[in-house]
Each structure stands twice: as C-alpha cells, then as structure tokens.
Ligand SMILES: [Ca+2]
Ligand SMILES: [Ca+2]
Ligand SMILES: [Ca+2]
C-alpha cells in the first residue's frame with residue numbers, strides 16, 4: 084500500500100453556495116438545449132486534526148439538515164461549527180494510517196435516528212455506533228462489533244442484492260462477498276456471504292466496485308482483475324478472468340465470466 088495522498092481532503096467539506104455562469108464564456112453562447120450550469124463551492128475546514136481517512140454526511144440530529152461525520156465527531160449542519168463526540172477522539176499519526184477509514188450514515192434499527200457504520204484499516208472489524216437519540220447526543224454512542232474483519236481498501240455500502248437493504252461489500256479472509264445485518268438484530272454479528280473462493284488479496288487489495296456490468300439489471304461486483312456476475316438467484320455470483328488454476332466454483336458462488344476487463 085502506498086500512503087494515501089487524500090488525507091487532507093478528509094478535513095474539508097464542500098458546501099454549495101450558488102449557481103453562476105463562468106466568466107470566460109459568453110452566456111449567449113449557451114444554447115437553451117444545453118443549458119449548462121456551473122456550480123460554485125466554498126470550502127469549510129472542519130478541523131486541522133487528522134482523525135480519519137474519509138468522511139460522510141447525513142442527518143444525525145433529526146432536524147432534516149445534513150450533518151458531517153468525520154472520525155470520532157459529527158458536525159452540526161448547516162454551519163458545521165459545533166461538533167459532538169461519537170467515540171473518544173484520538174488524533175492519528177499523520178505519517179501513517181488512521182484507525183477509521185470510511186463511514187456511512189444509516190438507520191440500522193429503524194428507530195428514526197441515523198446510526199453510523201465504520202470500517203478501519205483493512206482486516207480490522209466493522210463497527211456500528213448506535214445513535215442515542217436527539218436528547219442524548221452529547222454522550223458517547225454505544226459501539227457494536229458487527230463484522231470481525233473488513234478487508235480491501237474500497238469497501239462499499241450499497242444494496243447489491245436488489246432487495247432494498249444495503250450490504251457491506253468487501254473481502255473477508257480472502258473471499259469476495261458482502262455482509263448483511265441480521266433481520267431485526269442489526270447490532271449483532273452480520274452474516275458474510277462469500278461469492279468467491281479464497282482468491283482475494285489479504286488483507287489489503289486495491290479496487291472494488293459495484294455496478295451492473297452486463298446490463299441484466301442485477302448489480303455485479305468488480306474486482307481489480309475481473310468482475311463477478313450476479314446470478315439470477317441471489318447468493319450465487321461468478322467471476323471473469325484470472326481464475327487460479329485448479330479452482331472450482333460452487334453453485335452457490337457468483338459465476339465467473341470469460342470477459343476480459
Ligand atoms: Ca442535522
Ligand atoms: Ca437508529
Ligand atoms: Ca440488499
């Protein structure tokens with residue numbers, strides 16, 4: 084792994100402030116059918132302390148205004164000047180990696196208060212922090228270890244199976260796959276669904292995406308050297324090139340396509 088160059092960008096949150104035309108283009112040149120719009124942004128610095136590799140946004144306090152989550156803090160929108168601790172804040176080594184890589188804002192237990200899913204250094208656990216509710220947001224949030232190991236440097240939190248429920252797409256112990264919360268018990272251990280044999284880099288691995296590669300309406304999972312085609316029956320996926328010799332795929336795994344990326 085190389086040291087990420089985007090650390091400083093994690094400190095910054097961009098806020099749209101208006102709409103305008105570029106000064107170097109005559110407005111008359113913009114036809115109605117093109118109707119291009121140039122959005123202008125200002126940059127607001129949340130902090131000068133390094134806490135996390137990434138940040139996220141969502142309404143934490145239920146006022147319908149997006150807040151920003153950065154490492155151990157969430158910052159109240161719309162001015163992002165007031166911050167609240169989620170877990171004990173510990174500045175990270177700027178010459179190394181943070182213990183928090185990515186986070187996502189989502190109401191896991193459906194109580195109307197958005198919770199936070201975090202993943203850290205590849206191979207470390209995934210955690211859900213339960214929102215204590217709008218009356219208790221000055222206290223630390225309860226923490227739940229929901230996935231024992233989340234690997235790859237580009238995990239995704241999205242609905243890959245198409246049932247309206249988001250999954251954590253990642254690798255775990257060398258297997259590509261996705262972790263799903265247990266129905267009705269989102270703070271207990273999630274189930275990891277392997278879609279490949281033990282072929283993924285451990286624990287790092289670069290490049291992981293989700294998208295409908297073959298246009299059949301079902302999201303596929305894209306790895307650095309191929310893609311896993313989601314079969315008709317959710318739960319079995321397949322893989323394209325670079326299949327290690329001697330490996331066979333169980334019918335429950337996603338299909339390997341012959342397509343070269
Ligand atoms: Ca808010
Ligand atoms: Ca919740
Ligand atoms: Ca799903």
Ligand SMILES: [Ca+2]
Pocket residue numbers: 294295296297298299300301302303312313
């Ligand atoms: Ca597909």
